[in-house]
Amino acid sequence: MDLTIIKHAVEADDGAKRLSMRFIKKYAARDRIRLSSELCEQISAELDKLDLVTLPRTLPTSENEYVWIIQKSDVLGEVVYVATVLANLEKLGANPIPKLFDNYPQAKAGLI
Numbered sequence: 001m002d003l004t005i006i007k008h009a010v011e012a013d014d015g016a017k018r019l020s021m022r023f024i025k026k027y028a029a030r031d032r033i034r035l036s037s038e039l040c041e042q043i044s045a046e047l048d049k050l051d052l053v054t055l056p057r058t059l060p061t062s063e064n065e066y067v068w069i070i071q072k073s074d075v076l077g078e079v080v081y082v083a084t085v086l087a088n089l090e091k092l093g094a095n096p097i098p099k100l101f102d103n104y105p106q107a108k109a110g111l112i
Contacts (some may be wrong), residue, residue, distance in 0.1 A: 001028050001042065007050045015074035022063035035061045053077050056110040057081060057084055080111075083101035 040059035101108040
């Protein structure tokens with residue numbers, strides 16, 4: 001699995017790039033017929049090694065879906081990380097800012 005072309009594309013677009021899952025699969029597993037949840041987890045782990053994060057955090061299994069790939073060390077990447085931590089704390093019932101996601105239900109769904 002070689003996703004360096006995706007890393008370079010993100011860097012060329014100032015730290016964030018919107019890509020289709022079809023494009024990502026092309027470079028992650030060209031020989032695979034479809035995207036499985038296991039393959040998506042492997043892709044996420046590989047992107048993490050390249051200092052990249054995705055939004056939504058859980059990659060969709062449909063090749064027609066689009067996701068944002070963001071450089072983790074970028075300001076936006078750090079914001080996504082902090083928001084993800086808050087979303088996970090919310091899921092556990094331990095969010096230090098109660099009712100934060102009441103006004104932002106789509107944000108919560110994309111971060112978990």
